[in-house]
Amino acid sequence: MQIRSMFAANYRSLKSIRMDMGSVNLFIGENGVGKSNLYRALQLVQAAVRGRLAYEIAREGGMASALWSGTRRSGDPVRVKLEVELLDEERAATFFYRIECGLRPPLMAGFVFEPQIKEEELSVDAGRRPAVMMKRKGPLIQVRNETGRMNDYPEQALTSDTAIGLLGDAGHYPEVGTLRRVIDGWRFFHGFRTDRDSPLRSPCLAVTAPMLDEDGSNLAAVFATLRHTRGDTVDLDRAIGDAFGGARLVIPEPMEFAEFSLVFPDFPKRQFSPRELSDGQMRFLALAGALLSYRRPRFIALNEPETSLHPDMLPALAAMIATASTDSQIWIVTHSEALASEIEARCGTRRKRVIRTDGATWIEGMRLTGMMDDEE
Structure with missing residues (x-):
């Protein structure tokens, strides 16, 4: 639905704003225009x-x-x-x-x-x-x-x-x-904590997790569910390899707790735990859990997902969004023109530019009916 x-x-x-929505809804605009x-x-x-x-x-x-x-x-x-x-x-x-x-x-x-x-x-x-x-x-x-x-x-x-x-x-x-x-x-992912006490960085209870909680606290269980229940991490492995220069995700079979680590090509015998990873790396992994989970939500909203990500990670993020859009309706709010261009190229959507008109939030080129001027 x-x-x-x-x-x-x-x-x-x-x-007063009425807006038609598609499979992938991409919004870009300056701070303070009302995107959120x-x-x-x-x-x-x-x-x-x-x-x-x-x-x-x-x-x-x-x-x-x-x-x-x-x-x-x-x-x-x-x-x-x-x-x-x-x-x-x-x-x-x-x-x-x-x-x-x-x-x-x-x-x-x-x-x-x-x-x-x-x-x-x-x-x-x-x-x-x-x-x-x-x-x-x-x-x-x-x-x-x-x-x-x-x-x-x-x-x-x-x-x-x-x-x-x-x-x-x-x-x-x-x-x-x-x-x-x-x-x-519906799931709204509008920011993940990446500080040292973030739930993203800790093992979680070994309970089957078909989709990511909004705070990301069951991230390790989401990865374990993909690997050991579904038996299919092709999209996840590709995304992590593309984002991290060929890195590999290690997901041991859970016992009491679920956990994961990363192995990088430069250190093939060393497993890096979540506590050792950067904020940007942890944020990308959380987005991977949100977009590539076993059972994706029917509606996924991402608010400024590019925050803390290295520019080289944006193509991999856009590719994950395209994969998720086959099952889910996606809503993205971003400041990044580069990410918007990557999403447009992969999803065939057009960005909507959010503006202020007489103090009210509006979409550039949108009619009062909610249809864009360039839509038939």
């Missing part, structure tokens, strides 16, 4: 399906910090609005999910800057016309039952609850459950 389009309004620098806010909006959609939207916005400083601070039309509701459209090719169906949250009314209960969920809706279009499966306004939730009728859900939602989180936990609503499982599986 791929994201076909996204919409965000009144969130930080995103005044674009994919942070998708992170908030994921937080909503997990029932943690209010918490995630509170972590940013609350609604006072999250809301668009530019000019608004008088009388418009002061709300963050997020929408995603996902295409399920197997079921020939399109899922539409929308959520709006805002501030507490002056005379209502609740914390002053706590996000309050105002509206939510999930609809599914299976070829005739969209059918609303769930609708929420304030604390009241309506959901379509197995007979096709919209009924009131017996439990009222708290202002910080999301309806999709409550209904997903109930387990009786297959469309809600399907969308929730898909979005919950």
Whole structure:
């Protein structure tokens, strides 16, 4: 199930932006134009399906910090609005999910800057016309039952609850459950710790790891799963060899813990442990775990993956992104023109340049509909 389009309004620098999405989505721009806010909006959609939207916005400083601070039309509701459209090719169906949250009314209960969920809706279009499966306004939730009728859900939602989180936990609503499982599986890799105490540098418990955790703490288990469960590290070996001048990854069969090391051509009898590797080398290995794991996420977001990497590693990184794009939808935010060019050459995509227009984040050459000027 791929994201076909996204919409965000009144969130930080995103005044109102709708954008079509492809298999590989490549964004480049200067600091401060709002590149990270674009994919942070998708992170908030994921937080909503997990029932943690209010918490995630509170972590940013609350609604006072999250809301668009530019000019608004008088009388418009002061709300963050997020929408995603996902295409399920197997079921020939399109899922539409929308959520709006805002501030507490002056005379209502609740914390002053706590996000309050105002509206939510999930609809599914299976070829005739969209059918609303769930609708929420304030604390009241309506959901379509197995007979096709919209009924009131017996439990009222708290202002910080999301309806999709409550209904997903109930387990009786297959469309809600399907969308929730898909979005919950998205992965956002927006920086790996590479200091000496980083989890990347330590052995991890020997538990089968089909995909990398967002903090990279199960990296050694991801490598061990590829080598000893799948029995296929061809892409991984090629990427490491290309990035590190012919280096070889050593992955012993795990006992209580999983671990790995590198052997370089100049020192063929010496195994270098993760604690001996540079920050750039560890970051590349983490990206390899994210992009080449046994079971890749349906959506992978990478924020400035070129950070700390030697320029010679960028072609190998772009090649890994191209490999991952055969199974996953990829979102890359980068400052590097060189990396963008490598990705364009391997993936056949076009970079989107993020700019500021009247204080709002926008994509150069994009129409209001979300389509680029050079697209048919």
